[in-house]
Amino acid sequence: MATALAATNHVAMADLKGKVDPDWCPGCGDFGVLAAVQKALVELQIPNHNVVTISGIGCSSNFPGFINTYGMHTLHGRALAVATGVKLANHELTVLVTGGDGDGFGIGGNHFVHSMRRNVDLLYIVMDNQIYGLTTGQTSPTSRLGMKTKSMPFGSIEAPVNPISLALAAGATFVARGFSAEQKHLTELIKQGIQHKGFSFLDVFSPCVTYNHDNTYQWFRPRVKKLEDETGYDASDWMGAMGKSLLWDEEIPIGKFFERTDVPTLHGAEPVLNEGPLVHADTRIPGEVTRPFIEELM
Amino acid sequence: MGQRFAIGIGGAAGQGVATPGDIFAKIFSRRGLHLNAYNAYQSIIRGGHTFLTIRTGPEKVTNMGDRLDLLIPLNQDAMDRHLGLLTDGAACLYNSDTISPGIAAQGVQLCPLPVSKLADVTRNKVAQNTLAVGAGLSMMGIGFQALEQVLTEQFKKKGEAVVSENITIARAGYDYASANFKPFAWPLPMTANRYAVMSGNIAMAMGGAAAGVKFYCAYPMSPSTGVLHWMASHARKAGIMVRQVEDEIGVVNMAIGAAHAGVRSMCATSGGGFALMSEGLGLSAMMETPVVVIDCQRAGPSTGVPTKTEQGDLWQMLGAGFGDYPRAIAAPLDIGDCFKIIPEIFNIADRFQCPGIVLCDLLLSEGRLSVDPKDLDFGAVIDRGELITDASSASGANGDGAYKRYKITESGISPRAIPGVPGHTHTAASDEHDEDGVLISDEFTNPAKRRAMMEKRMRKVTGIEAAVPPPVLWGTGDADVTLIGWGSTKGVIEEACEILTEQGISANQLQVRWLVPLHGDAILDSLKHARRTIIVENNYSGQFARYLRSETSFVPDGYIRKYDGEPFMPHHIVEAVKEQLGGKSRLSVPAHEIMV
Numbered sequence: 006m007a008t009a010l011a012a013t014n015h016v017a018m019a020d021l022k023g024k025v026d027p028d029w030c031p032g033c034g035d036f037g038v039l040a041a042v043q044k045a046l047v048e049l050q051i052p053n054h055n056v057v058t059i060s061g062i063g064c065s066s067n068f069p070g071f072i073n074t075y076g077m078h079t080l081h082g083r084a085l086a087v088a089t090g091v092k093l094a095n096h097e098l099t100v101l102v103t104g105g106d107g108d109g110f111g112i113g114g115n116h117f118v119h120s121m122r123r124n125v126d127l128l129y130i131v132m133d134n135q136i137y138g139l140t141t142g143q144t145s146p147t148s149r150l151g152m153k154t155k156s157m158p159f160g161s162i163e164a165p166v167n168p169i170s171l172a173l174a175a176g177a178t179f180v181a182r183g184f185s186a187e188q189k190h191l192t193e194l195i196k197q198g199i200q201h202k203g204f205s206f207l208d209v210f211s212p213c214v215t216y217n218h219d220n221t222y223q224w225f226r227p228r229v230k231k232l233e234d235e236t237g238y239d240a241s242d243w244m245g246a247m248g249k250s251l252l253w254d255e256e257i258p259i260g261k262f263f264e265r266t267d268v269p270t271l272h273g274a275e276p277v278l279n280e281g282p283l284v285h286a287d288t289r290i291p292g293e294v295t296r297p298f299i300e301e302l303m
Numbered sequence: 304m305g306q307r308f309a310i311g312i313g314g315a316a317g318q319g320v321a322t323p324g325d326i327f328a329k330i331f332s333r334r335g336l337h338l339n340a341y342n343a344y345q346s347i348i349r350g351g352h353t354f355l356t357i358r359t360g361p362e363k364v365t366n367m368g369d370r371l372d373l374l375i376p377l378n379q380d381a382m383d384r385h386l387g388l389l390t391d392g393a394a395c396l397y398n399s400d401t402i403s404p405g406i407a408a409q410g411v412q413l414c415p416l417p418v419s420k421l422a423d424v425t426r427n428k429v430a431q432n433t434l435a436v437g438a439g440l441s442m443m444g445i446g447f448q449a450l451e452q453v454l455t456e457q458f459k460k461k462g463e464a465v466v467s468e469n470i471t472i473a474r475a476g477y478d479y480a481s482a483n484f485k486p487f488a489w490p491l492p493m494t495a496n497r498y499a500v501m502s503g504n505i506a507m508a509m510g511g512a513a514a515g516v517k518f519y520c521a522y523p524m525s526p527s528t529g530v531l532h533w534m535a536s537h538a539r540k541a542g543i544m545v546r547q548v549e550d551e552i553g554v555v556n557m558a559i560g561a562a563h564a565g566v567r568s569m570c571a572t573s574g575g576g577f578a579l580m581s582e583g584l585g586l587s588a589m590m591e592t593p594v595v596v597i598d599c600q601r602a603g604p605s606t607g608v609p610t611k612t613e614q615g616d617l618w619q620m621l622g623a624g625f626g627d628y629p630r631a632i633a634a635p636l637d638i639g640d641c642f643k644i645i646p647e648i649f650n651i652a653d654r655f656q657c658p659g660i661v662l663c664d665l666l667l668s669e670g671r672l673s674v675d676p677k678d679l680d681f682g683a684v685i686d687r688g689e690l691i692t693d694a695s696s697a698s699g700a701n702g703d704g705a706y707k708r709y710k711i712t713e714s715g716i717s718p719r720a721i722p723g724v725p726g727h728t729h730t731a732a733s734d735e736h737d738e739d740g741v742l743i744s745d746e747f748t749n750p751a752k753r754r755a756m757m758e759k760r761m762r763k764v765t766g767i768e769a770a771v772p773p774p775v776l777w778g779t780g781d782a783d784v785t786l787i788g789w790g791s792t793k794g795v796i797e798e799a800c801e802i803l804t805e806q807g808i809s810a811n812q813l814q815v816r817w818l819v820p821l822h823g824d825a826i827l828d829s830l831k832h833a834r835r836t837i838i839v840e841n842n843y844s845g846q847f848a849r850y851l852r853s854e855t856s857f858v859p860d861g862y863i864r865k866y867d868g869e870p871f872m873p874h875h876i877v878e879a880v881k882e883q884l885g886g887k888s889r890l891s892v893p894a895h896e897i898m899v
Contacts, residue, residue, distance in 0.1 A: 024730075024739055024740075024741050025741055025742075025747070028745060028746040052725070053728055054722070054723060054724060054725045054726070054727070054728055055722075055723060057564075057722045058730075059560075062733070067742070067745065069730045069732075070730050070732070070740075070741060070742055073728055074728055075722035075723075075728050075729065075730075076728075076729070076730030076731065076732075076740075077560075077563060077590070077730065077731050077732075078730055078731070078732035078733055078734060078742070079556065079559075079586060079590075079733055080556065080582055080583065080586050080733055083552065083553075083556040083583070083586075086548070086552070086553040086554075086556035086557045086560065087556045087557065087559055087560035087563070088560060089546075089557050089560060090518065090520075090556070090557040090558060090559060090560020090561035090562070090563070090564065090568070091560040091561065091563060091564045091722065092560075093518065093544050093546070093557075093560075093561060094517070094518055094544075094560070094561035094562075094563075094564035094565060094566045094568070095564040095565065095721075095722065095723060097723065098564070098722055098723055115549050115550060115552075115553070116549065116552075116553050116556075118549075119548075119549040119553070275544060276539060277538060277539055277542060277543065277544050278544070280542070283517040283518065283542075283544055283561075283566045284517075284564055284565040284566050284692075284721065284723070286517055286542055286566075288515030288517075288567070288685050288687075289515065289681075289682070289685075290512055290513075290541050290542065290681060292681070294540055294541065295512070295513075295541075295681040297540075298509060298512070298537060298540075298541075299499050299676050299679055302499035302500055302501050302505070303332065303333070303497060303498070303499050303500070303676070
């Protein structure tokens with residue numbers, strides 16, 4: 006497919022370079038996620054004007070400014086709500102939502118749960134560093150029990166959220182986890198997530214080298230284990246995926262936990278969109294349609 | 304002043320107050336009569352007390368009025384609450400099996416209906432309502448066929464047997480009244496006009512459809528939910544995507560997302576939901592993505608009185624969202640205007656790429672009015688402003704090939720490209736940004752650019768002012784008293800002016816429809832010859848009076864305020880004006896005599 010398109014409108018890495026370079030700390034995991042997204046878009050040959058990258062607020066939410074697609078840098082926690090509106094107004098667009106664990110699982114938790122049960126067709130990438138970075142290091146919803154931060158200097162007494170289990174329970178139809186340092190693997194997951202028709206959730210370990218001294222590259226490397234390397238792992242088995250999602254500490258699975266393709270997407274389930282995207286629809290409603298609206302009141 | 308006739312129907316929620324109301328409304332509008340209906344109700348699904356007032360007449364009926372001609376109490380409680388308010392010439396129709404009348408004023412006709420003798424009450428639980436409708440119409444001098452037709456339409460879906468049973472009961476009530484009760488002195492006339500009877504919520508929803516709204520989303524909240532209901536039930540025919548969202552934060556952000564992708568997008572809520580939306584409103588302003596939010600005010604603060612009306616959200620609208628940004632705020636003047644105002648405010652929002660707020664209230668949202676179908680114009684002007692929808696679009700092409708989403712222009716308006724258009728990729732940001740959309744908040748802070756962007760956005764205020772007309776003084780130029788109001792109080796103030804004039808006190812009216820832009824200079828100009836000015840509003844602190852003062856330094860001679868949850872009745876204003884002209888007070892707070 007890529008070679009056929011190359012003759013006319015080839016999408017190259019250079020096309021996807023943003024207007025400014027990322028201002029993340031040197032060594033930040035988010036660089037790896039940005040590169041993997043760009044590689045995935047090149048490999049899938051999706052023209053950049055058909056992609057909308059939408060984020061909330063936080064270090065990782067600066068993402069849309071660093072990639073040359075249509076971008077929206079919205080409010081803290083609200084990216085998924087905005088993205089749902091974008092997708093429903095023009096479902097021909099590829100919608101990527103990027104953000105952090107605080108943005109998605111904390112302040113945006115409500116929209117996270119409801120977007121998954123609605124099966125909005127988009128890829129949601131959470132750059133999960135288990136800390137609040139841009140506010141200089143406070144406990145996040147995924148910070149481990151006992152972790153000491155500026156906001157919980159004596160250690161967190163709250164259990165962290167398990168994003169994978171939560172996504173499975175809320176009805177996400179594609180659930181995966183990547184690791185920023187595993188570029189090829191991550192790129193593959195992003196490609197699959199974009200191609201999946203429905204809500205794709207991709208939690209990515211993206212270490213914060215400045216504020217999180219617990220969950221470092223060194224901590225993750227020996228622990229992560231690819232589900233793809235496991236013989237017999239069946240990503241269509243929801244119960245099996247739920248079981249895997251509970252593993253932590255000694256062995257932490259990454260890869261595609263779960264996918265099902267039999268659930269209609271939100272835009273696919275809505276007959277109003279049968280005629281095509283709303284954005285192309287005529288703004289005028291024909292008189293034969295509006296006349297009964299008035300007559301029924303008479 | 305023209306002849307009017309008012310009916311009050313009271314009972315517990317669930318007793319079927321609405322159905323007789325709908326039947327009367329349909330019959331009146333089909334006779335070519337105007338009507339206004341207001342339902343005083345409570346936040347309860349079964350029980351409590353609801354009281355529906357329907358007022359009709361051959362000329363415009365703008366409010367519930369002061370006088371009831373016919374009272375239909377469906378239970379003892381309704382009888383006890385309302386009988387005492389009837390005056391000479393009025394009548395009360397009631398079920399004499401279950402309700403005993405109290406003491407009525409002289410000249411009030413008590414009309415007992417022996418319900419169990421006239422209908423089989425074991426078969427039909429709302430027989431008393433149907434009998435009363437039949438009896439009432441007989442006393443108004445309206446032929447039975449009108450009722451027969453409406454009942455047939457009403458019960459058609461339930462089958463022939465139900466239709467004929469209801470017609471038989473209605474006929475029994477009709478004949479019983481003809482034989483036993485004195486008809487009203489003024490039989491209701493007939494005209495050649497035909498009206499649509501609609502609520503403000505339906506009007507705003509239809510206005511949205513007329514404006515080309517393609518995306519509507521909401522979280523249910525009284526009294527705005529009617530907009531959602533109309534949108535949801537007509538969405539598929541009208542080609543509108545309607546979503547119910549998890550909360551109002553999600554609502555406004557989803558609406559902004561759809562608007563950003565290029566469609567007209569609207570949402571409605573009440574004060575509490577609006578509070579959740581206010582950060583999103585700032586997002587709309589900062590990204591310069593137009594969105595229209597309707598606020599149907601109810602009595603606050605907090606959960607307040609969910610089923611009662613108030614004009615108490617003005618300052619919330621003025622201050623919604625932090626920071627300075629251009630916005631438009633319009634308050635519809637009546638239910639017909641609820642329709643008209645939506646395409647108008649969308650044109651402002653689209654042209655100036657800013658949020659538009661419609662400041663409605665329960666009185667209009669849930670009240671009903673007869674509207675001339677000619678005023679429901681689905682061909683209203685749609686001006687999308689400088690919108691780039693394809694790569695070859697001439698509008699806003701920069702010529703040099705480098706598209707700048709937030710290009711600094713004299714008008715402050717930068718051509719807006721929607722996602723999907725080749726060659727126009729950019730990031731729209733809630734952080735401050737430069738012409739290119741690059742953030743100047745984190746690494747690249749830049750005071751000069753920040754100032755330029757603030758000034759660019761705020762320059763749009765001048766354009767918005769020029770696009771919106773100033774209010775004008777209605778009525779005689781030289782009046783004893785000038786009544787100033789805003790939004791939904793238009794009709795009741797108008798009638799108060801008529802009554803005052805009849806009583807020898809000439810009165811005129813300045814009714815404000817656009818709160819932002821206010822046109823303070825034009826207001827001052829139209830008030831400069833006023834002998835005595837009084838600001839009338841449905842809130843405690845005089846929110847509009849304070850706003851007008853802050854913008855213009857104008858201080859009126861007096862204030863009439865009401866904050867008990869119920870709307871003004873004409874006599875409240877008339878009596879307060881007289882009290883103030885007599886020098887007794889500068890602030891009048893009329894008491895609502897009806898316990899609802």
